Amino acid sequence: MNPHLQRAFMLVEQARYELxxxxxxxxxxxDPQNATAHALFAICLSHREKFQEASAAGxxxxxxxxxxxxxxxxxxxxxxxRNHFPEAERAIGAALELDPHRPEFFAQQARIQLDRxxxxxxxxxxEQGLELDAEDVTCANLRSMALVKLGRKAQAGExxxxxxxxxxxxxxxHANQGWTLIEQGQPKKxxxxxxxxxxxxxxxxxxxxxxxxxxxxRYFIYRWMLAYFLWMSRLSGRARWxxxxxxxxxxxxxxxxxxxxPHLAPWIMPLIVLYVVFVVMTWVANPLxxxxxxxxxxxxxxxxxxxxxxxxxxxxxxxxAVVSLVTHFGFGLDGALLAALACxxxxxxxxxxxxxxxxxPRTTMMLITLSLAVVGLISVALMLSANFFAADLRxxxxxxxVILFLLFLLGAFVSQFVANALPAVTPRR
Amino acid sequence: MAHSDEAIRSLREAVKVSPDNTPLRVHLAQTLxxxxxxxxxxxxxxxxxxxxxxxxxxKVGLANVYFQQDKTTQAMVVVEDLVGKRDAPAGAYVxxxxxxxxxxxxxxxxxxxKLALEIDPESRDxxxxxxxxxxxxxxxxxxxxxxxRDARGPGPADLPSExxxxxxxxxxxxxxxxxxxxxxxxILYPLKFPDMYKAYxxxxxxxxxxxxxxxxxxxxxxxxxxxxxxxxxxxxxxxDVLEMWIGNSERNLHELFEQARYNKPxxxxxxxxxxxxxxRSDMAGGSQRQLINQFLSEMDGxxxxxxxxxxxxxxxxxxxxxxxxxxPGRFGQVLFVPPPDLGARREILRIHCRNKxxxxxxxxxxxxxSDGFSGADLKDVVDSAIENKLREAMKAGVPKPxxxxxxxxxxxxxxxxxxxxxxxxxxxxxxxxxxxxxxxVLKYLKMS
Numbered sequence: 001m002n003p004h005l006q007r008a009f010m011l012v013e014q015a016r017y018e019l020x021x022x023x024x025x026x027x028x029x030x031d032p033q034n035a036t037a038h039a040l041f042a043i044c045l046s047h048r049e050k051f052q053e054a055s056a057a058g059x060x061x062x063x064x065x066x067x068x069x070x071x072x073x074x075x076x077x078x079x080x081x082r083n084h085f086p087e088a089e090r091a092i093g094a095a096l097e098l099d100p101h102r103p104e105f106f107a108q109q110a111r112i113q114l115d116r117x118x119x120x121x122x123x124x125x126x127e128q129g130l131e132l133d134a135e136d137v138t139c140a141n142l143r144s145m146a147l148v149k150l151g152r153k154a155q156a157g158e159x160x161x162x163x164x165x166x167x168x169x170x171x172x173x174h175a176n177q178g179w180t181l182i183e184q185g186q187p188k189k190x191x192x193x194x195x196x197x198x199x200x201x202x203x204x205x206x207x208x209x210x211x212x213x214x215x216x217x218r219y220f221i222y223r224w225m226l227a228y229f230l231w232m233s234r235l236s237g238r239a240r241w242x243x244x245x246x247x248x249x250x251x252x253x254x255x256x257x258x259x260x261x262p263h264l265a266p267w268i269m270p271l272i273v274l275y276v277v278f279v280v281m282t283w284v285a286n287p288l289x290x291x292x293x294x295x296x297x298x299x300x301x302x303x304x305x306x307x308x309x310x311x312x313x314x315x316x317x318x319x320x321a322v323v324s325l326v327t328h329f330g331f332g333l334d335g336a337l338l339a340a341l342a343c344x345x346x347x348x349x350x351x352x353x354x355x356x357x358x359x360x361p362r363t364t365m366m367l368i369t370l371s372l373a374v375v376g377l378i379s380v381a382l383m384l385s386a387n388f389f390a391a392d393l394r395x396x397x398x399x400x401x402v403i404l405f406l407l408f409l410l411g412a413f414v415s416q417f418v419a420n421a422l423p424a425v426t427p428r429r
Numbered sequence: 430m431a432h433s434d435e436a437i438r439s440l441r442e443a444v445k446v447s448p449d450n451t452p453l454r455v456h457l458a459q460t461l462x463x464x465x466x467x468x469x470x471x472x473x474x475x476x477x478x479x480x481x482x483x484x485x486x487x488k489v490g491l492a493n494v495y496f497q498q499d500k501t502t503q504a505m506v507v508v509e510d511l512v513g514k515r516d517a518p519a520g521a522y523v524x525x526x527x528x529x530x531x532x533x534x535x536x537x538x539x540x541x542x543k544l545a546l547e548i549d550p551e552s553r554d555x556x557x558x559x560x561x562x563x564x565x566x567x568x569x570x571x572x573x574x575x576x577x578r579d580a581r582g583p584g585p586a587d588l589p590s591e592x593x594x595x596x597x598x599x600x601x602x603x604x605x606x607x608x609x610x611x612x613x614x615x616i617l618y619p620l621k622f623p624d625m626y627k628a629y630x631x632x633x634x635x636x637x638x639x640x641x642x643x644x645x646x647x648x649x650x651x652x653x654x655x656x657x658x659x660x661x662x663x664x665x666x667x668x669d670v671l672e673m674w675i676g677n678s679e680r681n682l683h684e685l686f687e688q689a690r691y692n693k694p695x696x697x698x699x700x701x702x703x704x705x706x707x708x709r710s711d712m713a714g715g716s717q718r719q720l721i722n723q724f725l726s727e728m729d730g731x732x733x734x735x736x737x738x739x740x741x742x743x744x745x746x747x748x749x750x751x752x753x754x755x756x757p758g759r760f761g762q763v764l765f766v767p768p769p770d771l772g773a774r775r776e777i778l779r780i781h782c783r784n785k786x787x788x789x790x791x792x793x794x795x796x797x798x799s800d801g802f803s804g805a806d807l808k809d810v811v812d813s814a815i816e817n818k819l820r821e822a823m824k825a826g827v828p829k830p831x832x833x834x835x836x837x838x839x840x841x842x843x844x845x846x847x848x849x850x851x852x853x854x855x856x857x858x859x860x861x862x863x864x865x866x867x868x869x870v871l872k873y874l875k876m877s
Contacts (some may be wrong), residue, residue: 003671006717010707014749195860202748202856301859 002027005037008044015203017044035065039074046081051429054078069098069105076108080115082429083357088112103129103136110142114149115426117236122146137167141176148183149234156180171201178210183230187217211302216289225285237424244420251275283348287314306354313350317343335383338405342376345412352419359427368418372411379404433464451480455487462490467497485511489520496524504528512541519549527557535561592663592692595656602646602653603780604773608766612637612654615762616739620658620694623737636728636740636759638702640747641766642850644805647743648700650766654741655696663689667701679723686727686738693737702742703749721751728759745850747866748857755866765869768803768847771796777804778836781811788830795836801845814839 004027011020021044027037038061045054058078061071076091092108099105106129113122123146129139140163147156160177167173174197181190191214197207216222232240251272258268290311293299303311321343328336349369356362382401386394440457447453458473474491481487488511495504505528511521522545529538539561545552599609616637619626639647648664655662665685673681689697699705706721726732728740742760744750754760769777774796782790799807814835822828855874858867 007667007671007704010704010717014707014746016746198856198860199863200861202860203853 002030002034002037004030005034005040008037008040012040012043015047017047020044021048033064035061035068035071038064039071042074042078046078049081049429051078051082055082067098069095069102072098073102073105073108076112080108080112083115083426084428085112085116085426089116101132103133103139105129106132107136107138107142110139110146114142114145117149119146119149119234123150135166137163137170137173141172144176144180148180151234153180153184157184169200171197171204171207174200175204175207175210178207178214182210182213182217182226185217185223185227187214187223190214190217205304208302208304212290212293212299212307215293215296215299215302219289221281222285222289225281228282229286240424241420247275247279280344283351284314284318287311287351288318291315310351310354314347317347317350333384334387335380335401338383339380342380342405342408345408346373346376349412349415349419352423355423357423357426359429361422361425361427365419365422368411368415372408372415375404375411376408379408436460437464437466449480451477451484451487454480455484455490458487458490458494462494462497467494470494471498485514485516485518485521489518489524492521492524496527501528501531519545519552521545522548523552523554523557526561527554530557530560592661592688592695593652593655594659595652595662597649597653598656599653601656602650603776604770605646605650605766608650608764611764612650615764617654617658620660620737620739636742637762637764638742638744638747638750638754638760639764639766640744642768642803642847642854643745644803644846645766645768646804647766648698649804651696651698651741651743654739655698658694660694660696660739661689661692662696662698663692664698664700665705667704670699670701670705673705673720679719682720682723682727686735687733689738689740690733690735694739695737696739696741699740699742701744702754703744703746706742706751706754707749708751721753725753725759728754748861763866765867765873767869767873768801768845769807774799774802774807777807778811781808782831785811785815786828786830788832790831790833790836792833795833795840798837799840799845801847802840802843803845803847806843806845806847810836810839810843813842 004023008020008023008027011017011023021041024037024041024044028034028041031037038057042054042058042061045051045057055075055078058071058075062075065071072091072095076088076095079085079088079091089109089112092105092112095102096105096109106125110122110125110129113119113125123143126139126143126146129136130143133139140159144156144159144163147153147159157177157180160173160180163170163173164177174193178190178193178197181187181193190210194207194210194214197204198211201207213226217226232243235243254268254272258265258272287307287310290303290307291314293303294308294311321340324336324340324343327333328340346369349365349372353362353365353369356365379401382397382404386397386401389397437457437460440453440460444450444454444457454473454477458470458477461467461470461473471491471494474487474494477487478484478491488507492504492507492511495501495507504524508521508525508528511517512525522541526538526542526545529535529541542554542557542561602609639650641647651664652662663685669681685697689695706724707717728735730736740760742754743766747763755763771793775792778790778792778795778799795810799810802810814831817839818829818831818835851870851874854867854870855876858870858874858876862868862871
């Protein structure tokens with residue numbers, strides 16, 4: 001093999017894509033028709049998010065050697081990076097037709113199935129890969145991920161334990177073990193594995209996210225919330241909506257029962273309060289505990305930039321709400337209660353900004369949050385400033401303030417649903 | 430001398446008397462060759478060959494004379510013609526073997542020499558036999574190339590790559606005082622005062638691995654190290670390493686070390702050492718792993734001592750270097766080469782602005798505004814500022830000197846390239862800092 005190509009393979013393995021591209025350029029200068037080099041080039045480009053060029057390189061590779069499975073495999077990697085999942089699945093299918101004996105092809109297939117939330121099919125693909133090579137660590141990891149999603153946690157744990165026994169120096173396996181332990185509610189043990197994973201591969205974002213969750217899971221409130229989050233993440237898209245809508249409907253029904261049957265109210269009210277607290281927690285638990293982690297020596301370093309930004313803004317909103325409440329109840333300032341409400345209602349869309357995928361979903365979410373915040377701020381400012389003017393002027397300020405606040409409430413109500421829907425959207429890149 | 434001249438003169442007389450006497454002319458030629466007068470001998474042999482064009486003895490003689498005069502190609506033509514025939518004399522095969530050896534084809538030479546011995550055991554050539562490892566004192570079997578080289582002895586002419594004698598010293602390296610001091614203590618003094626170290630029973634050698642963001646002067650520092658002690662400097666770049674992957678790898682690597690040992694004191698510098706000594710688990714092919722093993726055994730100096738040889742290596746990705754490299758005695762010392770500090774940046778800017786039309790540049794201020802810039806970044810700043818000036822000059826038609834403001838403007842448009850490196854290095858320093866290897870990075874990032 002051309003030594004430049006050989007070096008490029010090594011560099012890709014080490015995730016040094018820019019250098020790999022340089023080597024591939026030299027390899028292609030010597031042999032412009034080399035399909036493998038084009039295919040590897042496509043993989044590099046997709047990692048550097050140059051998607052148009054990546055696809056072009058992948059197609060070129062297939063064009064040069066349509067009977068070679070590797071270019072199809074590379075093309076599938078590019079398509080998956082672009083979130084073109086059905087096409088990626090077709091591409092890996094073509095590679096598997098040409099060579100059904102490569103575990104890494106099955107691993108790729110399993111990854112795509114996980115992306116499409118088809119846990120059972122992902123499990124099948126990973127197991128096919130393991131049939132070819134029982135020691136394949138990637139396939140073992142994918143198998144355990146699928147098992148976790150299918151709720152077969154014990155089996156998943158066994159799979160990973162076996163993989164770790166075979167290769168105790170594999171960072172991905174350690175991170176996977178960590179996440180499985182989090183699912184099983186053992187954050188302390190999970191932490192050990194995440195730290196080991198990061199020692200082996202300090203660049204692994206997945207393990208760093210794990211550390212953040214494991215640290216937060218030491219608080220029992222968050223542990224419950226996390227269990228809920230993880231359970232939700234296993235559900236299919238439709239089932240998730242079912243849960244949310246059922247919660248809403250249940251809440252309204254119980255509330256109306258309490259209204260119609262006053263004697264039941266003392267029993268029902270705590271339930272309702274608990275539910276409201278829970279809903280609020282689903283929004284603020286994550287960023288608030290992240291804010292708490294900023295004081296922790298390890299957590300401080302493990303938080304991502306996005307998490308820190310979100311935590312800061314949510315912290316600001318909570319602070320605003322508290323200050324507003326204090327001014328309302330302490331100084332009897334009219335409108336301060338509404339200000340507190342506004343601060344609280346901005347939080348859900350704010351939190352979901354960075355949960356949305358990069359691209360139009362994130363931009364949309366950001367715009368929604370921003371406009372909501374502006375409308376809320378103006379209306380509250382109008383109503384608050386009305387306090388300091390004579391009666392005839394007061395009405396002039398109050399009326400547009402109230403109208404704007406109603407608009408804000410409507411926007412906030414709609415944005416709750418948008419904030420639930422948008423993070424699930426994976427835009428094609 | 431007089432005696433030889435006498436003999437030759439009388440022979441010449443005889444030939445003049447009977448010019449068609451071939452054996453006589455051959456005798457003259459052989460005598461001339463015997464006294465080392467190859468040019469005249471060649472002439473006589475050619476005349477003799479004109480008389481008897483099919484005489485193998487004359488052809489062998491002529492080829493031998495060509496061989497002695499280093500006219501390898503001519504000798505080869507004659508010998509190949511001879512060997513192609515059935516009844517070639519043993520001497521032709523011996524000569525053929527010598528020619529093949531000179532061209533580096535050791536197995537071919539061995540085969541030919543053995544043929545010669547089969548035809549006539551008397552044609553034995555002691556020197557050749559020793560070089561090829563063929564003869565009574567040697568066992569039969571594959572001949573090692575090492576044996577051939579041992580016999581010839583290492584000489585600069587046999588070895589690849591040039592030895593450079595750098596003229597730059599530490600004085601030419603702007604700033605970086607801490608790094609320079611470190612190198613001084615760890616490696617320069619042992620080489621400058623070897624007796625002192627010998628007295629304490631400490632062997633001089635071992636290596637240093639330098640790491641840091643790209644473009645911050647690791648290579649320059651290595652060269653200056655060699656210049657500082659007046660040592661030779663052999664630089665092995667990435668392309669040399671890639672060539673080693675194709676074949677002959679172990680031998681090439683061995684010869685590099687041999688050359689350094691021959692030219693001691695010598696600095697042997699491996700740039701981007703992660704390509705040569707990547708983690709063995711990352712390496713794709715067997716040949717690459719073999720190369721690492723060869724590298725390690727050369728560094729250990731098992732076969733030949735590395736005394737007086739200083740092995741330096743540089744890498745942008747120390748985390749991709751096989752941990753086995755960092756064992757004591759190999760690259761026992763790991764040195765962080767940070768981006769240039771304030772003083773160094775000022776010096777670098779001044780060097781790049783040298784011989785250029787400049788006007789009131791406050792180098793201090795520009796240096797302050799370019800925190801985190803690598804040497805390469807600073808060069809880029811000066812270049813782009815000059816480019817802008819040129820563009821202006823083209824438009825206005827009046828050339829204006831470069832000012833401090835131009836440099837500041839250019840610097841503000843650039844992002845330091847070291848930032849990306851540090852975002853990776855930071856993670857390694859936090860999570861994978863075994864043995865405090867990345868303590869200096871943490872210190873630089875003010876995280877410890």
